[in-house]
Amino acid sequence: MRAIRSILIANRGEIALRIIATAREMGIRTVALYSTHDAALPHRRMADQSVHLAGDTLAETYLNMDAIIATAKQSGVDAIHPGYGFLSENAAFARKVADAGMIFIGPSAEVIAQMGDKITAREAAMKAGIPLIPGYNGEHQDAKTLAAEAKKIGFPVIVKASAGGGGKGMRVVTEAAAFDESLAQAKAEAKNAFGDDRVFVEKYITQPRHIEVQVFSDAHGNHLHCFERECSIQRRHQKIIEESPSPALSPDLRQRICETAVDIARAIGYLGAGTVEFIADTDGSFYFLEMNTRLQVEHPVTEMVTGLDLVRMQIEVAEGKLLAIKQSDIVQHGHAIECRICAEDPDRQFMPATGMIEMVGKPTLRHVRLENGYEAGNEITTHYDPMLAKLIVWGKTREVAAKKLSESLQEVVFAGIKTNRAYVQRILHHPEFLKGETYTSFVVIHKDALEAPALSGEMLKLVAAAYLGAASTASSEANTKMTQSIWDTPALTRFRNVS
Amino acid sequence: MSKSVLIAGQNHSLTDIRRDADTIAGCIDGDAFAFRVIHRDGGWLVLADETGQQHRLYVSASNAKGERHVMMAGMDVTIAVATRNSSGGAQTATRAAAPMPGTVQAIRVTVGAAVKAGDIVAIMEAMKMQMSITAPYDGVVRAICVQAGTQVSEGTELVQIEASDV
Numbered sequence: 001m002r003a004i005r006s007i008l009i010a011n012r013g014e015i016a017l018r019i020i021a022t023a024r025e026m027g028i029r030t031v032a033l034y035s036t037h038d039a040a041l042p043h044r045r046m047a048d049q050s051v052h053l054a055g056d057t058l059a060e061t062y063l064n065m066d067a068i069i070a071t072a073k074q075s076g077v078d079a080i081h082p083g084y085g086f087l088s089e090n091a092a093f094a095r096k097v098a099d100a101g102m103i104f105i106g107p108s109a110e111v112i113a114q115m116g117d118k119i120t121a122r123e124a125a126m127k128a129g130i131p132l133i134p135g136y137n138g139e140h141q142d143a144k145t146l147a148a149e150a151k152k153i154g155f156p157v158i159v160k161a162s163a164g165g166g167g168k169g170m171r172v173v174t175e176a177a178a179f180d181e182s183l184a185q186a187k188a189e190a191k192n193a194f195g196d197d198r199v200f201v202e203k204y205i206t207q208p209r210h211i212e213v214q215v216f217s218d219a220h221g222n223h224l225h226c227f228e229r230e231c232s233i234q235r236r237h238q239k240i241i242e243e244s245p246s247p248a249l250s251p252d253l254r255q256r257i258c259e260t261a262v263d264i265a266r267a268i269g270y271l272g273a274g275t276v277e278f279i280a281d282t283d284g285s286f287y288f289l290e291m292n293t294r295l296q297v298e299h300p301v302t303e304m305v306t307g308l309d310l311v312r313m314q315i316e317v318a319e320g321k322l323l324a325i326k327q328s329d330i331v332q333h334g335h336a337i338e339c340r341i342c343a344e345d346p347d348r349q350f351m352p353a354t355g356m357i358e359m360v361g362k363p364t365l366r367h368v369r370l371e372n373g374y375e376a377g378n379e380i381t382t383h384y385d386p387m388l389a390k391l392i393v394w395g396k397t398r399e400v401a402a403k404k405l406s407e408s409l410q411e412v413v414f415a416g417i418k419t420n421r422a423y424v425q426r427i428l429h430h431p432e433f434l435k436g437e438t439y440t441s442f443v444v445i446h447k448d449a450l451e452a453p454a455l456s457g458e459m460l461k462l463v464a465a466a467y468l469g470a471a472s473t474a475s476s477e478a479n480t481k482m483t484q485s486i487w488d489t490p491a492l493t494r495f496r497n498v499s
Numbered sequence: 500m501s502k503s504v505l506i507a508g509q510n511h512s513l514t515d516i517r518r519d520a521d522t523i524a525g526c527i528d529g530d531a532f533a534f535r536v537i538h539r540d541g542g543w544l545v546l547a548d549e550t551g552q553q554h555r556l557y558v559s560a561s562n563a564k565g566e567r568h569v570m571m572a573g574m575d576v577t578i579a580v581a582t583r584n585s586s587g588g589a590q591t592a593t594r595a596a597a598p599m600p601g602t603v604q605a606i607r608v609t610v611g612a613a614v615k616a617g618d619i620v621a622i623m624e625a626m627k628m629q630m631s632i633t634a635p636y637d638g639v640v641r642a643i644c645v646q647a648g649t650q651v652s653e654g655t656e657l658v659q660i661e662a663s664d665v
Contacts, residue, residue: 236628347508349630351598358559359542382599382625406573413570415542415559425573455507455576461532462546462554463506464513465523466569467578469536469544470558 001320004028004079004103008072009047011083012062013373014389015297016043019081022311031075033068035061037383042375049075058383062086065093069100079103079318081311085385088294089116105318107217107271107293114268115291125288128267130260133279133287135202137162147179150201158204159183161190161197168193172204205281207439209248210234210289212277213261214302214310217270218317224327225258226302226310232438233427235350240420240443241427242298243337244305247398247436248280257286264291273299273314279440297340297390300369304336304394335401338392339424341414343380346423347452352386355379358416360389363408367394370412380417388414398436402428426450501526503581510581595632595658597651601625605647608658612640620658623651638662 006029009016016032020043023030032047035055044050051071053061061067063086072080080097082088088106091113097104106112115121122132136149150157150173159182161169169190171182183199191197214226230246231239249257261276273295280286299310308330317323343353357378363370372389374380380388391408395401406428409421427433430446443450455463501514514526517533523546524533534546534554542557556571566579597603604622608614614634621632642659645651 349628351628351630352625354599355562359557361557410555410571410573413542413557415557415568415570416562418568419575421570422573422575429573452507452574454509455574457530458548459572459574459576460506460511460527461530462534462548462556462571463569463576463578464504464511464525464527465532465534465546466544466556466558466571467504467513467567468515468518468525469523469539469546470542470567471518 004319006077007079007081008077009081010068014371015083020046081105084294103318105314112293115293128264130288133202137200153203156204157201159186159199163194163196207282209280211280212275213258215261215265215274217265218323219320220322222323223262223265225262226306227332229301232440235443241339242301244301245332300392301336301338305332334396335398336394337401337405340387341389342420343386344420345418346420352382353418355417361411361413363411368408505581506578507576594656595620597655599625599653603645603649606643608640636662
């Protein structure tokens with residue numbers, strides 16, 4: 001057992017703020033890091049101490065293991081919390097932290113390495129008896145073998161190029177008769193795209209849902225789950241909306257998936273917070289995809305339905321404490337939905353957006369959490385992930401939660417920068433979403449319906465009126481410009497009272 | 500006094516009739532409108548229509564391109580005063596330039612080719628995404644400024660297009 005009285009947060013933005021929030025509740029001293037680009041971000045000043053990481057690139061700053069560990073040692077912190085992304089699943093970093101005599105808040109370097117490698121992760125899953133997507137990824141590339149393997153797997157199957165992705169060299173085959181032709185096409189395409197015509201064959205899940213289970217383990221062999229999240233609404237494998245509970249699971253299936261996730265945590269001797277990701281089919285079958293050995297972006301969804309503080313739990317198990325709760329204590333209550341607000345333009349192929357934030361806005365309804373890393377005056381560039389904030393709501397039912405999220409999203413405007421908010425609204429209002437018909441192909445299948453609609457006559461008038469109204473404010477502002485204080489500029493208002 | 504405005508990429512004619520602390524009245528494409536100003540605070544605006552229904556919205560400051568964004572009822576609408584170079588498309592850019600740092604993957608036109616506003620002139624790769632760069636107006640390709648494979652910074656003109664009078 002080792003008390004953690006101080007933590008260095010090796011991250012930035014909203015997750016740094018999230019960790020600082022729990023640390024404050026626990027009376028733990030925090031040290032934040034900031035790059036030159038991030039000097040004005042709120043996470044810097046919300047910690048007890050902030051240290052500058054010189055450099056322009058990620059390699060020089062947030063991915064700079066040696067600089068971060070040197071800073072941690074100099075600050076005399078007990079532990080380092082890596083957040084998500086960045087160095088959170090870097091086994092070398094976890095090892096360096098431990099070697100430097102500090103606690104890495106997460107699992108061991110060995111487990112990180114094991115689950116970080118696709119092959120060893122699948123081996124671990126197989127060994128634990130966890131179902132994997134049936135497939136053939138062998139040496140024999142002749143049509144006869146591949147056709148036989150496809151038959152063994154059971155149609156429909158998907159033929160995928162081994163050398164690369166992006167949809168090239170991929171063919172879905174729904175029946176045996178079409179296999180040879182599709183295989184030939186896939187191989188030709190793969191040869192053309194990657195110079196390598198090797199393929200593997202997998203069972204094709206027609207209506208896949210992304211179901212993930214939050215697991216938690218302590219250092220005393222206790223492993224439990226905090227139920228599941230469904231994250232099927234994705235665009236190009238980037239999650240947009242996450243929720244809990246999943247509208248697709250029966251209580252029995254939920255229990256089986258969650259217990260399966262715990263089985264794998266137990267099998268690998270896991271420690272801390274982790275997420276086991278599965279792909280679920282409509283027939284009740286589910287298959288292991290991968291395990292993320294860190295806290296996930298969408299963890300607040302689980303927190304809002306279970307009432308747990310996952311960051312607090314991470315710190316406590318890292319201290320060597322026993323998990324304070326039993327599996328039977330954890331219950332899902334009501335429904336939580338999260339959406340990610342990203343700096344991107346949905347009307348221009350989701351091109352990353354840049355600019356200065358003029359106004360964030362505040363949600364006013366109950367049971368709404370805004371996990372936001374930026375404030376008015378902050379400059380958004382393409383140096384970092386385009387996710388600006390997460391908006392999570394809790395409602396008694398899924399219907400209430402969806403409506404509440406839509407209302408709250410209208411309040412969090414993020415003016416000054418293009419965001420995906422209107423696109424998310426269109427998803428939240430789509431009848432198939434409201435029915436819970438959420439599959440990983442959702443945004444592709446409903447692409448047309450999710451395009452920005454033409455403005456109605458009434459909307460057009462409101463927009464026109466708003467424009468005229470703003471123009472009149474602007475002209476009167478221009479007239480009083482010379483008398484206005486420079487401290488009223490959004491970027492400088494926080495200095496107004498500094499003497 | 501009426502002017503041409505681009506709202507969500509479409510041209511409209513907007514006439515200013517009355518603007519004071521309590522009222523905003525105007526005409527768009529010949530349709531008159533009048534709203535009562537219930538509340539105003541920076542960019543926040545609450546307008547009541549003739550039925551008494553109140554509408555909450557936010558209007559952002561004018562950006563470098565002279566655009567404002569109106570956020571309301573789950574929509575984000577871009578509005579700007581229309582210029583000669585603006586086409587009916589959603590873009591109000593005046594050059595076929597790199598919108599952000601990235602790599603030019605392909606140039607789709609040749610010198611001398613006639614292009615129409617919205618035609619794809621180049622493909623770029625940035626942030627692991629492919630994006631199309633389109634002609635901002637009708638014209639003729641005068642020069643290819645960069646070759647495929649070149650890394651470019653934001654604002655680099657990729658294809659020089661001479662506008663043809665419409």
